[in-house]
Structures are given as C-alpha cells and as structure tokens.
Amino acid sequence: MTWMWDGTSNISSISDADTNGSGVVLAAEPIHPIPLTQDLDEEKVALGERLFHEPKLSINDTISCATCHLLDKGGTDGLGTSLGMQGSNTGLNSPTVFNSGFHWRLNWDGSAATLEEQADGPVAAAKEMGGMSWEDVIDKLKRSTDYVSAFNRAYDDGVTGDNIKDAISIFQRSLYTPNAPFDRYLRGDENAISDDAKAGYNLFKSYGCITCHQGMLVGGNMFQKVGIFGDYFADRGNVIKSDLGRYNVTQDDSDRHVFKVPSLRNITRTAPYFHDGNPKTLDEAIKLMGQYQLGVDLPQEDVDLIMQFLITLTGEYQGKPV
Ligand code: HEC
Ligand code: HEC
Known part of the structure; x- marks a missing residue:
C-alpha cells in the first residue's frame, strides 16, 4: 500500500x-x-527492539540506534546535530523514528528507499556507529546464545545481516502513533x-x-x-x-x-x-x-x-x- x-x-x-x-x-x-492498528510479527518486533537498543552494533560497544533516537525524547536526541562515535558530529539533526515506517523515502536527502536500506547507513558510517560491516555485527551477536536462539525462533536462517535489518525495521514499523x-x-x-x-x-x-x-x-x-x-x-x-x-x-x-x-x-x-x-x-x-x-x-x-x-x-x- x-x-x-x-x-x-x-x-x-x-x-x-x-x-x-x-x-x-x-x-x-x-x-x-x-x-x-498495524499487523506486525510480535516476535520480530521484540527482537528488533532489543537490537535497536544494542550497543554491539557499534565498533566499540558504546552506541546503539537509541543513542540518537530516544523513544522517550520523541524518537530523537534533542541535539542540534547528532553526535556519534567518540563525539563526532554527524552534521545533521536526528529525525524521529516514530512513524518512520510510513515515510516514502528515508533520511533528509531521501537517500534510502526503505527502512531496511536505511539501517545500513548508521552501522557503516564511521561518524555514527564507527564503521561496522554486518559480518562484524553477526560475529558479535553470535557470541550470545540468547541472541542466537531469539533469531532462530524468529527466522529460519538465524542470525544474518538481512534478518538483523528486517527485525529492526519491523520494530520501527511498530513505532506508529x-x-x-x-x-x-x-x-x-x-x-x-x-x-x-x-x-x-x-x-x-x-x-x-x-x-x-x-x-x-x-x-x-x-x-x-x-x-x-x-x-x-x-x-x-x-x-x-x-x-x-x-x-x-x-x-x-x-x-x-x-x-x-x-x-x-x-x-x-x-x-x-x-x-x-x-x-x-x-x-x-x-x-x-x-x-x-x-x-x-x-x-x-x-x-x-x-x-x-x-x-x-x-x-x-x-x-x-x-
Ligand atoms: C515549499 C514547501 C514547504 C512549505 C510551503 C512549508 N514547508 Fe515546512 N518544511 C519544508 C521542508 C523542505 C522542511 C525541512 C527544512 C530543513 O530541513 O531545512 C520543512 C520543515 C518544517 C518544520 C520542521 C520539521 C522538523 O522536523 O524539523 C516545521 C515545523 C514546518 N516545516 C512547518 C511549516 C509550516 C507551519 C508551514 C506554513 C507556514 C510550512 N512548514 C510550509 C517544506 C515546506
Ligand atoms: C549518531 C547518531 C545516530 C545513530 C547512532 C543512528 N542514527 Fe538514525 N539518524 C541519525 C541522523 C543524523 C539521521 C539523518 C541522516 C540523514 O538524513 O542522512 C538519521 C536518520 C534515521 C532514519 C530516517 C528517518 C526519516 O524520517 O527519514 C531512521 C529510520 C533511522 N535514522 C534509524 C536508525 C537506526 C535503525 C539506527 C541503528 C541501526 C540509527 N538510526 C542509528 C542519527 C543517528
């Protein structure tokens, strides 16, 4: 739709x-x-919520998506421009993640077509989460038996980059107001x-x-x-x-x-x-x-x-x- x-x-x-x-x-x-109402898989929403708050998505385990998108601050960080890895200035104001599932494009410049595609950006960006590849993230998450079983419950193929992005995106679709x-x-x-x-x-x-x-x-x-x-x-x-x-x-x-x-x-x-x-x-x-x-x-x-x-x-x- x-x-x-x-x-x-x-x-x-x-x-x-x-x-x-x-x-x-x-x-x-x-x-x-x-x-x-929105029809969303609750298991994936819960996994995505956890991943959204997970600092392991950053290079030194210090920054999660929620660092710049606080759900109790309207889905933003309240700063003029967001600060990422070791205080680097991203040069942009963090838009809210509430209702992000309904946007026609994502980011101020519309550079991402979907939430899934958008999630590649902050993880890979040196100034945001320190420049992580999905392989790096998968390696870290696989060390947690808890994550491995949560992924296995939600997805046939367990912990993969696509599944991480899928769960985070489904969680963000649950942030409708x-x-x-x-x-x-x-x-x-x-x-x-x-x-x-x-x-x-x-x-x-x-x-x-x-x-x-x-x-x-x-x-x-x-x-x-x-x-x-x-x-x-x-x-x-x-x-x-x-x-x-x-x-x-x-x-x-x-x-x-x-x-x-x-x-x-x-x-x-x-x-x-x-x-x-x-x-x-x-x-x-x-x-x-x-x-x-x-x-x-x-x-x-x-x-x-x-x-x-x-x-x-x-x-x-x-x-x-x-
Ligand atoms: C020609 C298109 C256009 C019109 C007309 C327009 N806006 Fe905007 N509005 C924008 C754009 C584009 C931005 C983003 C500005 C930026 O990021 O620098 C924006 C940003 C905003 C914001 C800030 C949103 C945010 O999340 O930062 C508010 C509030 C707003 N507009 C209200 C209004 C009001 C009230 C009016 C009428 C008086 C209006 N706009 C007229 C295009 C428009
Ligand atoms: C360092 C702060 C920071 C971190 C960490 C961060 N973001 Fe963002 N986010 C931003 C900024 C700044 C933008 C605007 C980027 C742009 O326009 O290019 C943005 C844009 C977005 C948007 C687009 C919203 C819209 O209306 O277009 C979504 C969705 C989003 N982020 C989700 C996430 C997710 C998911 C993560 C974790 C994987 C994350 N962000 C990590 C600061 C951050």
Missing part, C-alpha cells in the same frame, strides 16, 4: 477499520489519520480539538503550508527546496556539505538544498528543528517556514494559532501520548 498524495482527496487507502468503526472520515481533508486529537477530529469527533486549533488548521491550509506538509504524515511524501523565497543558507551562514541535501545523492544542480519534507506528526516533541537543528523552538521554525517557503512574514497571532493546530498532531505510542 502506498501513501503518496496524488493531488486529489483520494482516501482509498483508508480502510473501514481506520475509522474507529464510525465509518466517518473527513474525506475531503488533505491530511489522513494514522491507522489505529495513532489517535492524535487531530486524527480523532478527522474521524468525526468535532470536539477533539479546540476552536483555536481549527483556526490554525485553516491558516495552515490558506497560507499554503499544506502544499508541502500533507497526507498521513503531514509531510514525508515529497522533496522540496529549502529557501524558495530567499536564501536561507546564505542568511544562516557556515554552509556545509549536508546543507546540499538531495544534491549529495543525485549530483544534479537542481537538487541543491532540496530535502524530504519532514513529517509534522509529534512535532512538539522533536525540537530542535530542520536538517541543521537551527531553529530551537517550534515558534521559530514556523516563522522561518513562512519567510523562506512562502514569502510571508507571519503575524505572531497566526503563528500561535498554527502552533495550536500542530500540538493536536501528537499521537499515542502504546496507548500513551508520545
């Missing part, structure tokens, strides 16, 4: 089960609710969000934020240039390679400063913002978006209302707010 916005109000990808049984979804809205107040509103509960949040949502649409941040994740389904109205990078200064975004993948000049539009789900939980961690607050991020993506100087009143809308995008993980 794909979740790409096709420019219409097509919600054919939403099943009856997703409507809370009410059968009601505000069909014409350009944002869709996150499904309430349904039932946000805004989703309850979309499913027909008029009182799930305040009048201010509704006004903020209308502004989000009328200013045009929605042209880039839409679909189920309120983002995560297209690439866009950062700095359409004005040179964000010149104004910020200190331009580094990772600021080139998608250009680093395609070497195509038209991809300079092009990034995957990030999801705004659980956005109040994942400061600081942008690929560079430059805006420290959501207030600042919203104003910069107005300025550089829409060419408008948003009045504080409107920023506040948009914020009230964004707050309603915080969903639940395992039944509790993210």
Whole structure:
C-alpha cells in the first residue's frame, strides 16, 4: 500500500477499520489519520527492539540506534546535530523514528528507499556507529546464545545481516502513533480539538503550508527546496556539505538544498528543528517556514494559532501520548 498524495482527496487507502468503526472520515481533508492498528510479527518486533537498543552494533560497544533516537525524547536526541562515535558530529539533526515506517523515502536527502536500506547507513558510517560491516555485527551477536536462539525462533536462517535489518525495521514499523486529537477530529469527533486549533488548521491550509506538509504524515511524501523565497543558507551562514541535501545523492544542480519534507506528526516533541537543528523552538521554525517557503512574514497571532493546530498532531505510542 502506498501513501503518496496524488493531488486529489483520494482516501482509498483508508480502510473501514481506520475509522474507529464510525465509518466517518473527513474525506475531503488533505491530511489522513494514522491507522489505529498495524499487523506486525510480535516476535520480530521484540527482537528488533532489543537490537535497536544494542550497543554491539557499534565498533566499540558504546552506541546503539537509541543513542540518537530516544523513544522517550520523541524518537530523537534533542541535539542540534547528532553526535556519534567518540563525539563526532554527524552534521545533521536526528529525525524521529516514530512513524518512520510510513515515510516514502528515508533520511533528509531521501537517500534510502526503505527502512531496511536505511539501517545500513548508521552501522557503516564511521561518524555514527564507527564503521561496522554486518559480518562484524553477526560475529558479535553470535557470541550470545540468547541472541542466537531469539533469531532462530524468529527466522529460519538465524542470525544474518538481512534478518538483523528486517527485525529492526519491523520494530520501527511498530513505532506508529495513532489517535492524535487531530486524527480523532478527522474521524468525526468535532470536539477533539479546540476552536483555536481549527483556526490554525485553516491558516495552515490558506497560507499554503499544506502544499508541502500533507497526507498521513503531514509531510514525508515529497522533496522540496529549502529557501524558495530567499536564501536561507546564505542568511544562516557556515554552509556545509549536508546543507546540499538531495544534491549529495543525485549530483544534479537542481537538487541543491532540496530535502524530504519532514513529517509534522509529534512535532512538539522533536525540537530542535530542520536538517541543521537551527531553529530551537517550534515558534521559530514556523516563522522561518513562512519567510523562506512562502514569502510571508507571519503575524505572531497566526503563528500561535498554527502552533495550536500542530500540538493536536501528537499521537499515542502504546496507548500513551508520545
Ligand atoms: C549518531 C547518531 C545516530 C545513530 C547512532 C543512528 N542514527 Fe538514525 N539518524 C541519525 C541522523 C543524523 C539521521 C539523518 C541522516 C540523514 O538524513 O542522512 C538519521 C536518520 C534515521 C532514519 C530516517 C528517518 C526519516 O524520517 O527519514 C531512521 C529510520 C533511522 N535514522 C534509524 C536508525 C537506526 C535503525 C539506527 C541503528 C541501526 C540509527 N538510526 C542509528 C542519527 C543517528
Ligand atoms: C515549499 C514547501 C514547504 C512549505 C510551503 C512549508 N514547508 Fe515546512 N518544511 C519544508 C521542508 C523542505 C522542511 C525541512 C527544512 C530543513 O530541513 O531545512 C520543512 C520543515 C518544517 C518544520 C520542521 C520539521 C522538523 O522536523 O524539523 C516545521 C515545523 C514546518 N516545516 C512547518 C511549516 C509550516 C507551519 C508551514 C506554513 C507556514 C510550512 N512548514 C510550509 C517544506 C515546506
């Protein structure tokens, strides 16, 4: 099933089960609710959860995926740019792993097509987990009889690189966050969000934020240039390679400063913002978006209302707010 916005109000990808049984979804809205359930193999989710928190995936047993993606910090690390092996700066803000299973591409520059492919990156990167091959990881995990039996229970062929990636990816697919107040509103509960949040949502649409941040994740389904109205990078200064975004993948000049539009789900939980961690607050991020993506100087009143809308995008993980 794909979740790409096709420019219409097509919600054919939403099943009856997703409507809370009410059968009601505000069909014409350009944002869709996150499904309430996902069918995932529990054994693999549990193994993947363990691997996600496993420092043996790094060269000196010091760094796990969870070092930079803390589940109690909205799936990020709260830093401007993430620090990996022995404090090396990755030069990029760690995106949340919540709802990563629904993204159309992974990473700020969209360099990975799937979660499985994405997992190769941090393990192999010298600056992140120290530059490990899957063979190195397999050797370490095989020394634990506990891991060997857990893999044998979950997979016919035991501990392999593909199975490690598969389990971690299935765990990440379990990190979906349904039932946000805004989703309850979309499913027909008029009182799930305040009048201010509704006004903020209308502004989000009328200013045009929605042209880039839409679909189920309120983002995560297209690439866009950062700095359409004005040179964000010149104004910020200190331009580094990772600021080139998608250009680093395609070497195509038209991809300079092009990034995957990030999801705004659980956005109040994942400061600081942008690929560079430059805006420290959501207030600042919203104003910069107005300025550089829409060419408008948003009045504080409107920023506040948009914020009230964004707050309603915080969903639940395992039944509790993210
Ligand atoms: C040193 C910190 C660090 C570690 C360790 C790390 N990550 Fe990340 N993660 C990042 C950063 C920074 C990015 C953005 C990378 C990019 O855009 O190229 C990222 C991107 C991601 C994404 C893409 C999210 C999106 O919205 O596009 C996923 C999924 C992810 N990491 C999962 C993992 C997994 C799984 C592991 C362990 C195997 C891991 N990360 C280890 C910092 C880290
Ligand atoms: C032309 C496309 C476009 C428009 C219009 C747009 N955005 Fe964005 N938005 C982006 C991109 C691309 C990024 C990533 C910026 C970066 O990483 O440097 C982003 C990032 C953000 C972030 C930070 C997300 C994060 O995880 O760091 C917020 C919040 C945000 N936008 C809100 C808004 C609001 C509110 C509006 C309307 C006032 C808006 N955006 C309009 C494309 C757009």
